[in-house]
Amino acid sequence: MRKTLLPLLTLLITVASYAQQLPTSPNYKANDRFEQLGTVLPTPNSTRAASGAPGREYWQQRADYDIKAELDDENRSIKGTETITFFNNSPDELKYIWMQLDQNLFKKDGIGAMSRTGTINEKGMSTSQLQALNNGRGSSLDADKEYGYKIASVKDKAGKALPFTINNTMMRIDLPAGMKPATSIVFSVEWSYNITEYYGRSGYEYFPKDGNANYFIAHWFPRLAPYDDVNGWNHKQFLGQGEFALIFGNYKVAITVPADHVVAASGECQNYAQVLTAAQKQRLKQAETSKTPVMIVTQAEAEKAEKRENKNPGKKTWIYKADNVRDFAFASSRKFIWDAMQQDVYKSGRKIWCMSVYPKEGNPLWEQYSTRAVAHTLKSYGARTFEYPYPVAISCHSIAGGGMEYPMISFNGGRPEEDGTYSEATKYGMIGVIIHEVGHNFFPMIVNSDERQWAWMDEGLNTFCQYLAEKEWDYNFPTRRGEPNQITDYMSSDKSVLTPIMASAENVIGLGPNAYGKPATALNILRETVMGRELFDHAFKEYATRWRFKSPTPADFFRTMEDASGVDLDWFWKGWFYGTEPVDQDLVSVDWFNIDTQNPEIEKELARKEDARRKTTMSKIQDAKTKGETVVAQDSTMADFYNRYDPFKVTDADRQKYEQYLSTLTESEKDLIRNNTNFYTLSVKNKGGLPMPVIVKMDFEDGTDSVAVFPAEIWRFNDAQINKVIATKKKVVQWTLDPYFQIADIDTENNAFPRVAKPTRFQIFKQQQMRRTPNPMQQEGTGAGKITTPKN
Template identity: 75%
Template sequence: MNLRFYLLAAGLTAIVFGTRAQTPSTTTYKANDRFEQMGQLLPTPNTFRTASGAPGRDFFQNRADYDIKVELDDVNQKIIGSETVTYFNNSPDELKYIWLQLEQNYFEKGSIGGITGTGSVSATGTSTAALAELTTTAGHRRGKAFDGDFGYKITAVKDKTGKPLKYTINQTMMRIDLPAPLKPGQNFVFGVDWNYNITEYYGRSGYEFFPKDGNYNYFIAHWFPRMAVYDDVNGWQHKQFLGQGEFTLIFGNYKVAITVPNDHVVAASGECQNYKQVLSATQAQRMQKAANSKTPVVIVTQAEAEAAEKGKPTGRKTWIYKADNVRDFAFASSRKFIWDAMQTDVYGDGRKIWSMSVYPKEGNPLWGQYSTRAVEHTLKSYGNRTFKYPYPVAISCHATPGGGMEYPMISFNGGRPEPDGTYSEAVKAGMIGVIIHEVGHNFFPMIVNSDERQWAWMDEGLNTFCQYLAEKEWDYNFPTRRGEPYQIVDYMKSDPSVLSPIMTSSENVINLGSNAYAKPAAALNILRETVMGRELFDYAFKEYSRRWMFKNPTPADFFRTMEDASGVDLDWFWKGWFYGVEPVDQDLVEVDWFTLNTQNPEVEKALARAEAAGKAKTVSKMRDAATQAQTVVAKDSTMKDFYNRYDPYAVTDADKKKYEDYLSSLTEDERKTLNSKNNFYTLTLKNKGGLPMPIIVRMEFEDGTDSVARFPAEIWRFNDLQINKVIATSKKVTQWTLDPFQEIADIDTENNSFPRVSKPTRFQLFKQQGGGRGGAQGPNPMQQQRQSTQPPARQGGAPKNE
């Protein structure tokens, strides 16, 4: 719309550049709520956790040290263990009892995690979840020898003198009643003996069976009774394990003796204390070489692993591991493992860290080429934006084709090529991505020790964000799955009835992947790139990481620290992104174009003449031009008078004098404004989605150049439904576009342009015969390009077999 207006010079600045509160137009106006402080949404600061987000002077954490002996029964797929636990009460409270976690009881028949699974059975298709309780336990596949016989069998609970202790098991939790109250500053030593049958690998732990060679790979986690958390927030955190919410744990020192068949390779949390006893002389020499290598060195070769697959164990061997100041312990064991490693100065500070990988031949060539290098890269990338990795080792284990799971210093990761050794780009990227993600979990939550049972996003979301950054540092063109704002749009478009706020307890979240991984990661990316800027965000994020390393933060500690260290008020952001489910949908409704009336007759009358000439070009006038000589006035000159010769757009002396008088009445600043030749555009914008966000608008000018204007989210603070914004430009704008770089996860880009830009919807011609959905996929690109008819043997990539 082209409108011209006359401005009194004295009022020009106030009208164009002034800010005015815009009166809300409807009763659904919420701007004051949206931009008010969070108030009671956050817990009251205290001496345990301060208003700044830092630990307070009375902050405490209890601790548990473990001495464990465990045997892996490879014949029956069983764990037999005994532990001595020293529990330290660092709290100000006297404890009459203590709680332990028994997550293996999730697999018992009748467990709450199993019987609360939902689904349906129909004539056309059957949900596997619906049959979970009918056919298995808790909806997971079970071992062939012990179907239905899962969960802990506790055979003894005793004090340090061997005297039995009274205990009560409630599903996945066990309470031990103490013989005397445990006072602040005291410790209590007790022992537990147990065993359980190992399940098939279900995404977190278990075994994978290889029918071709008859061997098992074991990935053993949440395998021993572990102390629950007692803290200032929950008291005892003993929420039941229902399968989705992960683990809430405390730090301690571990000594673990793992007895396995003597042809197995064991990888575990911590450092092995007896390599001399468990490695061959040749393998020990390779370890020494790896300790000074900047590239992976193979410790157990593929040829040695293949030979072990075909042989039989001749006895048992015990691997002893030690891990200090960790919140958990896991291990992997198999005769099929290839093992490569390198010990490098990751941060250039003289301290070397082991990066390792174990994997069966089925993982090559991908694993040998990429895994250990991806481990080292992750430590470097995460360390640069948080803190230096404090542990001596990080291990990546290949566990089944897909998925991943994390534990201190060790992770179980997917990503498997085809049997012929080829793979798609998606498989390669997925493998590297999952290794980065799971190794990255060492930082969140293995060190920044958040409560996973309650807040999945505090580890998964923060870790996915760091994974996104690490993937880009691995390869500029890495096909990231999560982190970019546009990647969360489809989820945010969903019906609100199936959306959960990010601030939802882990076990209750609908669509955990989008809610706890993708949405927080996108939100943090938006904070870093659009709301705060990289410098402020990176400083605050590092401050949070350092404040809470080896401590247990809550969401409020994160929110408060990010504001405290940056000086940016983010309460509106936390409320919208983390406590709500509204999407972003900004609508550029209209743009009105204004130019200044200069009152210069040379300019204004020329413009008026051009405008009148344009209006005269109607279809009728153009067609009548051929017969204009036949009009009465054209044929008879006596019908002409003054007005037939008068030019209303001619500049007269009186016009010039009036203009000179006008100029002399202006101040110097008013003359500058008058001579600026600016165009003034009033943008009408609606917040249709509800979630207020910054406004980013690109202006494309008639000369082919463009410019971007940015306005922070506070532009909505007086009216969160609809606002007007005046933008002045020296050049004419031909096209306006909101969110031109896909920064704010706007769910509808069709209303982001003015004038509107139609986007075609592509369709495919329907073929009467041939094709169709669900057909077999063709070979991957590597298979298509392969020239040889004889596929090469699986071998590692970068590491050299010796």
């Protein structure tokens, strides 16, 4: 309803004084929400500066590895020896060191098995549950095998045994002489273990049709745990959900496998001349200058190898070198097809090997998309962080599903049907997982965060970059995470299943939405709505550059983003990262005001229309049919002055009074009158609790529209409800909060004023037998059979 304000001066004073009013809401929490994080963040010091940059005395440990290992294909096991040179760059003397024994997760009496929970219902247990109960570890493990490490020896450089103690997935090695700052120690470990079936991070996939297995070998050797300035020794147990905390070093690894296997690994192979055929070496040379992937090992060669015509192929040793990496992984199989191209993805012109290995079961998707997706990822991520520093990036086709990342190599799912067809979801899912896992080279393989404690620092940041890279791959890419409206279901979940992003990875319920989706969405909102692309991109790049080959904490990220952008974001970190409240803004009401212009031409015409509106009752409408039959209509002598009088007629006296009024106004006040400005007071509630910018779309009566954006600080005096005055020259017929789904509002039904009713759709129910339908490629009959392998 339009309300008239009189006089003009009253309006101006009212609007000005409103801004000075203090909040009166009993639910006022503004000091909590908009005050600085303060002591919530650790105190800056000489190792970690207040700006979020590494301090002048920043230090980190280093460990170099020389590993010799052999893969036993028949018994599905690995044995190896490693010589480790550990550098104590800390200011502390170390009396012992801790090593990670991640394969002990699968020990029958280990912490992983003993902390697993479950239940039985009246329907009983599944086969996998029964098997897990029998062997104590899970359905992917052989009940007749022992899993976890067998540590044969731990010795110092002179060959003398070092005392060690195993605590589940950690091993403490005692140093009799201690280790002073700025010194190093050399020691060796001899070990072996049985390989599990692929469980999402590591293991083997067996193919019953041809009797072969693909091996994806990771967290496979005892590794140094970090010792840092934040936690001392990082020796949290490995429970399977939280990933890894590691330190950088140089690796030399010799991997002995059956001679008919193809190996892909972290780093550069040092002996292709000894392990490849002449034809394969020639193809690799060709790939150095090719703009498209070249087949190094063709599908025909892989299919021949998997037939195992030579029952005793002998052994080959592949030697790899990887410098300044935090880990090392490899894949091995006689089923692998291998393609590669060396691309100059950066302006510097430096070329990087982009490679893929996959069995025939991955085609036609893998030879068409995998290596191209690798190259695209390096280019996209590099543009917003730093140039990829390593010489190679490899995508390996693992069992269908998700993926897992390691330096320079990743294990990725995405498998077509046996006839070579695939759904759109399979195609984009595969490209997405390759982008994600290859992207992990940046976070956390180079920006080396602690995954076991802060999953979001690698998964969330990486998912955000993946979201941007996917859009750069295909404008219509069906992204799964990143858009604000994709996280609203999770944020509206029952509070009992919600944990803050700032929770330990092992304790998070719903790791996917919590550590991947919500932080990725938060960063997208920062970039698009809170900070803007220019400020965000500069700050994000600064963070990545500052912390490449170093180990940041959450505080380092929060502080850098503010330091490099000049935007106070403490309220945002509090709400999105430390809290679980959702966004739910409710446009409760809109009051409409006009200025009383005192102009008789305008005001009397408005009064005439209002008078006519009020007189247009149902009785008047019905009586209009017989108005010619009234007494006055039938007898003109019954009409007098008042039957002819027009109370809304503009007189000379009215005009004279108006001119006198105008003479008292300033030019700006006269402009308000001439423009017939409309004033609207919007009343908005923060029902969800999480303060966010208020974004309002105005649809005008002439068919045009406009959007107003008010920063989150609009809630700083009252975080429960605010009133906002908006002035427009045009009349607004519809108001909408968050019209483009920018702030992850969990309830859009209360975002419109007047309210817009939306129907609930239903279907006519008919009993039907559910059946699986072919994917569109199968229906069209265009995808039958595998793509033929290119001649190169």
